Each structure stands twice: as structure tokens, then as C-alpha cells.
Amino acid sequence: MHNHAVSSDVPYLFNDVATQAISEVTFIISLPPGVSITQVSASLANISSNGSAIAVEDNNECDSFTSPCHEFATCDNLPGVFECFCKAGFVPEDSLQTRGDLVCLDVDECLESSICDILSSQCTNTPGSYFCDCLVGFEPLLGANDSCSDINECDIDICDHYGEHGKCTNTFGSYFCSCETGYYLHPTTGMCQELLQCTAFKNVKGLVSNLLNDIATNGNASDSE
Ligand SMILES: [Ca+2]
Ligand SMILES: [Ca+2]
Known part of the structure; x- marks a missing residue:
């Protein structure tokens, strides 16, 4: 009653x-x-x-060409009245506001630190939503919204310019090229070359070897060397 x-x-x-x-x-x-x-x-x-x-x-007020509700609100027609509700991703500016007074504000999802993985992506707020942009070195993970995975750059022979003795190492968010053990990166060619004992060292090694041979053969070192 x-x-x-x-x-x-x-x-x-x-x-x-x-x-x-x-x-x-x-x-x-x-x-x-x-x-x-x-x-x-x-x-x-x-x-x-x-x-x-x-x-x-x-x-039906909601049928009118211009909705009586805020641009980010839906209109719900009721007998004799209508009501406005904020769409997903928006919240009422004032919870006491109803119907045509209702103003809906975007939720800044990026304020929530866990919304995007900060190691692999950056959050961008949009009206009613947000998205996670993958950082350089990462790509969107198929089938998983808002997630990025490391790009394995070594899959595309990215270190080929180091030559046949170069090698690629994938890292989280990046990669690096290096030379196989026993090889070094030649500063001029930019390719991996075999590490050779230097000529001076080889000469000394030869002299010592000859000296040891003389001692073993004659009991002393020869004067000629
Ligand atoms: Ca938003
Ligand atoms: Ca990588």
C-alpha cells in the first residue's frame, strides 16, 4: 500500500x-x-x-534518437521512467546520481600495477578499456590477452653476419651474438676467426724447443743460437 x-x-x-x-x-x-x-x-x-x-x-525514452543517458551509460526503459547504468569499464562519478544526471567516468585500469606484466609490456588506458603493448623484444602471446612472450631472435639466424663460427644466445627481452670457443670477433671483418698463437710466441717456443734439444744432445747449449 x-x-x-x-x-x-x-x-x-x-x-x-x-x-x-x-x-x-x-x-x-x-x-x-x-x-x-x-x-x-x-x-x-x-x-x-x-x-x-x-x-x-x-x-520508451531509450528509443529516442538522442539517449537521455550519459554517453558512457546504457539506458534501461521502465514503465513510466527510464534508468541509466554505466557501461562496463566506467563508474558513476557520484553514486547518488541516477537517470539523466548520471555521469560515467572511465576506470583507469593501468593504475592497477598487476594489470599488465611490467617486465614485458606497457599499459595504455582507453575510454572503457585498456590494452597491454608489448615492449621491444616481446610479442603478443597467442590465445592469452594482455600477455607478451619473449621473442627468440635466434630462430631467425640473426647472428649469421658473425660467420660460420658465430653463435646466437637468446635472452629474456633480447639476445646477443658471440663467437664459438677458440674463435674471436675480428675487428675489421666483423666475423669470427680462429684464435691463433701469435708469431712472436711461436718463435720463442721454437727457440726454447731447440735449446732443450741441444741440452739433451750435447749437454750444453750451442753457441750458435
Ligand atoms: Ca579505461
Ligand atoms: Ca629474446
Whole structure:
């Protein structure tokens, strides 16, 4: 049982009275004492009276070309009224605001540090959503939204310019090229070349070898060397 003080210049809202829907757009209301049809008819059409109850056809405000709700809100038509709800990714600026007053603000998902993996991606906020951009050296992980995986650069022979004795090492977010053991990167050619004992060292080694041979053969070192 409803008991409302109704003033003649305040539109009466249908959600304040008992309604009985008889179709999607037509319903019956029982008017409380003192409420006239003109007071409830502001947003209604095709009103017909049946004694103490009236059958009315709701005016669907949400069907209008310009929504009565905020651009980031959905419109929900109800008997005699409409309601606005913020879309996913938006929150009410003021939780007390309803209907046409409702202003919906974007949620900045990037403020949540765990939303994107900071080691492999960067978060970008968008109206109603966000996305995770993969950092250099990473690529989107197939089948997993917001996730990036390391690119294995070695899969594409990226160190080929080091020559046949170069090798590639993949790392998390990068890679590096180097030479196989026993090879070094020649500063001029930029390719891996075999590490050779230097000529001077080989000469000394030869002299020592000869000396040892002389000692073994003659018991002392020869004067000629
Ligand atoms: Ca957002
Ligand atoms: Ca890598």
C-alpha cells in the first residue's frame, strides 16, 4: 500500500505505484487516491481508463534518437521512467546520481600495477578499456590477452653476419651474438676467426724447443743460437 504526497506540478513516477504488465509496453496501474491521470501521463501515451485502474502504453525514452543517458551509460526503459547504468569499464562519478544526471567516468585500469606484466609490456588506458603493448623484444602471446612472450631472435639466424663460427644466445627481452670457443670477433671483418698463437710466441717456443734439444744432445747449449 502506497501513500504518497503528490503535488500537481511534480510528475508522478510509475515505480512508486503497483504496476501489472500486460505486454512489453502496456501495463495497468492502480492509482493511489489523489493521483490523477494528468499527473502520471507526462511520459505516457495511449492512456485508457477502466474505472479505478488505467491501462497505459509506456513511452520508451531509450528509443529516442538522442539517449537521455550519459554517453558512457546504457539506458534501461521502465514503465513510466527510464534508468541509466554505466557501461562496463566506467563508474558513476557520484553514486547518488541516477537517470539523466548520471555521469560515467572511465576506470583507469593501468593504475592497477598487476594489470599488465611490467617486465614485458606497457599499459595504455582507453575510454572503457585498456590494452597491454608489448615492449621491444616481446610479442603478443597467442590465445592469452594482455600477455607478451619473449621473442627468440635466434630462430631467425640473426647472428649469421658473425660467420660460420658465430653463435646466437637468446635472452629474456633480447639476445646477443658471440663467437664459438677458440674463435674471436675480428675487428675489421666483423666475423669470427680462429684464435691463433701469435708469431712472436711461436718463435720463442721454437727457440726454447731447440735449446732443450741441444741440452739433451750435447749437454750444453750451442753457441750458435
Ligand atoms: Ca579505461
Ligand atoms: Ca629474446
